[in-house]
Amino acid sequence: MFLGRLRRAHTLGLLALVLGSAAAAQVPVVDWKKQEPEILRHYRSLVQIDTSSPPGNETNAVNYLKKVLEGEGIPVKTFAMQPARANLVARLKGSGKQRPLLILAHMDVVPVQREKWPVDPFGAVLKDGYVWGRGTVDDKDKLAANLMVMLLAKRMGLALDRDIIFLAESGEEADPTGVGISYMVSEHFPEIEAEFALTEGGGGTLQDGRVSVVTIQTTEKVPRRVHLIANGTSGHGSVPRLDNPLLHLSAAIAKVGAWETPMRLNDTTRTYFERLATISTPEQAARYNGLMNPESSAAVQRYLAANEPQRYSMLRTSIVPTMLRAGVGPNVIPSEADATLDIRALPDEDMPKFFEELTRVIDDPAVKIEPIAGNPRPVAPPSRLDSDMYRALERVSKRLYPESIVLPTMSTGASDMAQLRAKGIQSYGIGPSSIESDSTNYGAHSDVERLAETSLYRFVEFTWNAVFEVAGRK
Ligand SMILES: [Zn+2]
Numbered sequence: 001m002f003l004g005r006l007r008r009a010h011t012l013g014l015l016a017l018v019l020g021s022a023a024a025a026q027v028p029v030v031d032w033k034k035q036e037p038e039i040l041r042h043y044r045s046l047v048q049i050d051t052s053s054p055p056g057n058e059t060n061a062v063n064y065l066k067k068v069l070e071g072e073g074i075p076v077k078t079f080a081m082q083p084a085r086a087n088l089v090a091r092l093k094g095s096g097k098q099r100p101l102l103i104l105a106h107m108d109v110v111p112v113q114r115e116k117w118p119v120d121p122f123g124a125v126l127k128d129g130y131v132w133g134r135g136t137v138d139d140k141d142k143l144a145a146n147l148m149v150m151l152l153a154k155r156m157g158l159a160l161d162r163d164i165i166f167l168a169e170s171g172e173e174a175d176p177t178g179v180g181i182s183y184m185v186s187e188h189f190p191e192i193e194a195e196f197a198l199t200e201g202g203g204g205t206l207q208d209g210r211v212s213v214v215t216i217q218t219t220e221k222v223p224r225r226v227h228l229i230a231n232g233t234s235g236h237g238s239v240p241r242l243d244n245p246l247l248h249l250s251a252a253i254a255k256v257g258a259w260e261t262p263m264r265l266n267d268t269t270r271t272y273f274e275r276l277a278t279i280s281t282p283e284q285a286a287r288y289n290g291l292m293n294p295e296s297s298a299a300v301q302r303y304l305a306a307n308e309p310q311r312y313s314m315l316r317t318s319i320v321p322t323m324l325r326a327g328v329g330p331n332v333i334p335s336e337a338d339a340t341l342d343i344r345a346l347p348d349e350d351m352p353k354f355f356e357e358l359t360r361v362i363d364d365p366a367v368k369i370e371p372i373a374g375n376p377r378p379v380a381p382p383s384r385l386d387s388d389m390y391r392a393l394e395r396v397s398k399r400l401y402p403e404s405i406v407l408p409t410m411s412t413g414a415s416d417m418a419q420l421r422a423k424g425i426q427s428y429g430i431g432p433s434s435i436e437s438d439s440t441n442y443g444a445h446s447d448v449e450r451l452a453e454t455s456l457y458r459f460v461e462f463t464w465n466a467v468f469e470v471a472g473r474k
Helices: 002-019 032-048 059-069 140-156 181-187 243-260 267-278 282-290 297-307 307-315 351-362 389-401 417-424 434-442 453-471
Strands: 076-080 084-091 101-106 125-127 131-134 165-167 196-200 203-207 210-220 224-232 318-324 337-344 367-371 405-411 426-430 433-435 450-452
Touching: 032 059, 032 140, 032 453, 059 076, 059 084, 059 140, 059 165, 076 101, 076 181, 084 140, 084 181, 101 140, 101 453, 131 453, 140 165, 140 405, 140 453, 181 417, 196 389, 196 417, 196 453, 203 434, 210 389, 210 417, 224 243, 243 318, 243 337, 243 351, 243 367, 267 282, 267 405, 267 426, 282 297, 297 307, 351 367, 389 426, 389 453, 417 426, 417 434, 426 453, 433 434, 450 453
Parallel strands: 101 165, 101 196, 196 426, 203 433, 210 405
Antiparallel strands: 076 084, 084 165, 125 131, 131 450, 203 210, 210 426, 224 337, 224 367, 318 337
C-alpha cells in the first residue's frame, strides 16, 4: 500500500513536469485506506433508503444527507416541487476566482422485481467483495462519492478557487412531472449555476485487475419521438379499400426502416472511434478506421448495424418504430392507425429539415408525421474536449489508471446533463470501473445490481482528484 502510494506520488511529480503549464491545482493528499469504513457506511445507508421511482420518496434520502452535511457544519438548502420528492443543494465556498463546479447525482432508483434478487435489494448486503443492491451503480455510488468529497474538503479546510456545489436530485429515472433537474433548472438555477458539472454517464472497464478503458460522457442523442398517423375510410372488413390506414401505415414503416439516415460524426464520436481503434484487434481497428474512409464506410456501417448496434447508433440520427395501434375488431376497417417512432437525433440535427426528409421518404399524403409534444430533454451542443474539466479528467484517469485509454462518448440515451448543457454548463459523465461481465449482468437497471467494494473506493478517489484538479487553489 505504502509503496503504491509512493509510486503514485512519483508519477504525479513526473506528470507535473511533463505538463508544465497545465493549470492544475495540487490535489490534497488523503489516506484513502483510512476513509474506507466511512465511505462504505454512507454508501450502504443510501442504498438502504428505498427510493425506487415511482413513488421515489427521495425526501428520505434528502433527510439523511441533510443530517450528515449539517452535522459537519455544511449548510444545506432543500427545494421540493412535491414534498416527498425534494432536492438538496450544499455549497463549499471558494475564492470566486473561477466559476463553480457542480457535482450532482440522482437519489431515485428504478423499481425491483424482488424474486430476481439473491439478496434483499435494499439491504446493501456485502458478499463476495461486492455491495449488492438497487442503486449500487445507478446512482448511489456517485451520490456517496460526492458526499465524501464535501465532507473531506470541509474537514480539511481546503482552499478553493471555485465553489463546489453538491446537488442531490430527485426524479431522474421516472419524472413525468419534472420534480428533479427540470425544476432545479427552471426555478432555482442560481443555486446550481456552474461552469462545469460532473455526474453519472461514464465509467471504467476492469481487465485482469487493471482499468483498461475510461469512458467520459460528453454528449448525448436527443429524443425526438413522433407519431405516424394514417387516416382512411372506415368500413366492413369484407370490402377492401385502397385507403385502408393499416396498408398505408405499414408501407410507411417499411420505408422508414429501409431508410439509412446520413452518417455524421462530431468531435466526441470521431475521437471515440479513433481511440477505440488503438486498443482493438487489427481486424476491429481496420473497421473503426474504415468508417472515415468513403470506400469502406458503407460496408463498415452494415457490419456495425448487424454486430455492434450501440456503436451504429452513435453514427447517425436513428429511427426505431416502437409501438403500433390500430383496429377495433377483426371485421372492421378502422379510420385511423398510428405508430410511434422513437427518433434519437444527433445533437446538431436540424429537425424541421429532418422531418421534411422523412416526409419525402414516406412519400404518402395519407400518412402524417406528428411530433410528440413535451420532450423533456432540450438540445445542447456537446461539452468540449479541450476544457479544463475534460483535460483534468484525462489526467486523473492516466494518474489513477496508468494503463487506461480515455474514450469520450456520446450516449444514445438521454440524461440529466441535457438540461445542464442547454444552460451552458460543460457537463461530463463519469463512473466507477467494472469488469465487462458485471456491466452486462449486474449493471444499471439490471435485474440485480452490484458494485465491487474496491471499485467504490477507487471511484471516490477518482472523483476527489477530478474535483480538486479544477476547483482547488492553484
Ligand atoms: Zn442513473
